[in-house]
Amino acid sequence: MKININNLLEKYWNAEASLQEEAELRAYFSGSDVAPEHEQFRDLFSYFSVSRLQSTDLDVEEVLSSLSDIDAILVKYWNAETSVEEERQLSEYFAGDSIAPEHEQFKDLFGYYDVLKAQTSSLDLNELFEKHKTQDTDIDGLLEKYWNAESSLEEETVLREYFSGGKVAQRHEAYRGMFGLFASKASETCDLDVEKILSEAEAEIGERAIGSHVMPRASKAKVFSLQRWAAGIAAVFVLGFAAITVMDQAEPTTQYKGHATVLDDEAEAQEAYEITKEALAFLSKNMNKGSKTVVSSVSKAEKVKIFK
Amino acid sequence: MNKLFSLVVLLFLSLSVSAQDDAIDKFFEQYQDDEEFTMVYVSPKMFEMFTRIAGDELDVELKSIVKDLKGLKVLKTETNAEQIYKDAVKRIPTKEYEILMTARDEGQNIKVLTKTQGEDVIEELLLLVGGADEFVLVSFVGNINLNDLARIAGKLDIDGVKHLEKLGQD
Numbered sequence: 001m002k003i004n005i006n007n008l009l010e011k012y013w014n015a016e017a018s019l020q021e022e023a024e025l026r027a028y029f030s031g032s033d034v035a036p037e038h039e040q041f042r043d044l045f046s047y048f049s050v051s052r053l054q055s056t057d058l059d060v061e062e063v064l065s066s067l068s069d070i071d072a073i074l075v076k077y078w079n080a081e082t083s084v085e086e087e088r089q090l091s092e093y094f095a096g097d098s099i100a101p102e103h104e105q106f107k108d109l110f111g112y113y114d115v116l117k118a119q120t121s122s123l124d125l126n127e128l129f130e131k132h133k134t135q136d137t138d139i140d141g142l143l144e145k146y147w148n149a150e151s152s153l154e155e156e157t158v159l160r161e162y163f164s165g166g167k168v169a170q171r172h173e174a175y176r177g178m179f180g181l182f183a184s185k186a187s188e189t190c191d192l193d194v195e196k197i198l199s200e201a202e203a204e205i206g207e208r209a210i211g212s213h214v215m216p217r218a219s220k221a222k223v224f225s226l227q228r229w230a231a232g233i234a235a236v237f238v239l240g241f242a243a244i245t246v247m248d249q250a251e252p253t254t255q256y257k258g259h260a261t262v263l264d265d266e267a268e269a270q271e272a273y274e275i276t277k278e279a280l281a282f283l284s285k286n287m288n289k290g291s292k293t294v295v296s297s298v299s300k301a302e303k304v305k306i307f308k
Numbered sequence: 309m310n311k312l313f314s315l316v317v318l319l320f321l322s323l324s325v326s327a328q329d330d331a332i333d334k335f336f337e338q339y340q341d342d343e344e345f346t347m348v349y350v351s352p353k354m355f356e357m358f359t360r361i362a363g364d365e366l367d368v369e370l371k372s373i374v375k376d377l378k379g380l381k382v383l384k385t386e387t388n389a390e391q392i393y394k395d396a397v398k399r400i401p402t403k404e405y406e407i408l409m410t411a412r413d414e415g416q417n418i419k420v421l422t423k424t425q426g427e428d429v430i431e432e433l434l435l436l437v438g439g440a441d442e443f444v445l446v447s448f449v450g451n452i453n454l455n456d457l458a459r460i461a462g463k464l465d466i467d468g469v470k471h472l473e474k475l476g477q478d
Contacts, residue, residue: 272358279348280374281375281446286420
């Protein structure tokens with residue numbers, strides 16, 4: 001028995017217990033030999049047995065059916081689960097006089113829908129699209145198509161005829177000029193020389209782009225100036241490279257000519273040193289020459305009392 | 309376009325400035341092949357060797373000067389000395405070289421010029437001596453501390469200048 005109860009409880013906690021099994025559990029708990037480990041649940045099941053009628057074994061379907069039909073349909077309606085038939089039922093109900101007090105609040109809602117329904121219920125969207133696609137003698141419809149570039153040639157002819165006629169509606173007046181234009185232009189072919197126009201445009205742009213420079217311009221001005229610039233830049237770079245090359249060559253060469261002695265040989269280090277020494281001596285000698293002169297001049301100057 | 313042009317112009321300006329660096333070199337080059345001239349060129353590499361090779365013999369104070377030197381060029385002649393001197397003076401780019409000292413003594417013109425980098429760093433020192441009988445151009449490349457030079461001026465063998473002339477007779 002106990003194992004059974006445990007099984008049942010297990011099922012119950014998993015919400016897998018059937019009504020029968022729940023009844024068994026309840027019976028067990030309302031009895032007097034409840035196992036110690038089940039004591040804690042006793043109050044729970046006794047509560048349930050009390051509220052039995054109110055909750056646990058409520059069959060939702062049953063509940064729904066116990067409600068009035070209208071409530072059921074309303075519930076479905078709020079869940080967008082109603083069929084058209086059911087909605088019709090609802091609207092009939094609300095259109096009638098015997099509306100329950102709790103449904104009063106929805107009357108206006110369904111009343112509104114009723115009105116709408118009368119207006120649009122016959123609206124078949126597919127029908128609409130079809131109608132839109134097929135030839136339409138309604139000018140507005142044609143215009144709509146025209147703006148969307150969906151009009152056929154025949155429809156455009158219709159439009160043109162309409163606009164060339166005398167009975168143009170006020171709202172279409174604005175477009176009359178346009179359709180009139182199209183009528184006359186329809187027969188023309190495009191024989192514009194695109195090349196010519198482009199080159200002329202380029203010439204104009206080229207002229208303006210130069211700005212303050214005033215230069216005579218041929219028709220292909222832009223391309224011409226680019227070439228000139230390119231040639232100029234190329235010339236500059238060539239000259240630059242030539243100049244750099246020439247300058248790079250201006251390095252002292254080591255050649256033995258005349259009395260030229262270039263000392264960079266290790267063996268001649270000593271001689272080079274001597275020469276350096278002498279060069280420095282020469283330098284200092286010359287510098288001393290200068291200072292000697294200064295000194296003697298200053299001493300001479302001291303004798304002359306310039307400043308009293 | 310204009311920007312490009314000015315950029316190119318600036319580029320060449322900078323290049324031309326470096327061309328002035330070689331004005332002295334060009335001057336040397338012009339005359340180094342001339343048989344009338346004596347030319348000596350001591351390369352930077354040689355100066356590096358000094359400190360390694362002739363270490364013991366180097367006078368300490370002299371060494372302090374020499375170790376900063378990078379190159380030495382000497383050009384000397386006795387023919388047309390005055391003319392050459394004037395030519396040399398003309399060719400020195402005054403933007404690069406500042407006159408450190410000029411003197412005229414016993415018919416000899418002396419000019420000492422320096423090329424400095426910044427305030428105290430001398431890059432090159434030029435010595436020009438021009439007179440009726442001789443013209444000498446000495447170019448020291450590298451830092452020369454003139455104070456040190458002045459100090460050892462007395463120590464250096466002044467007569468040793470004759471060595472330079474002897475060299476010309478080789």
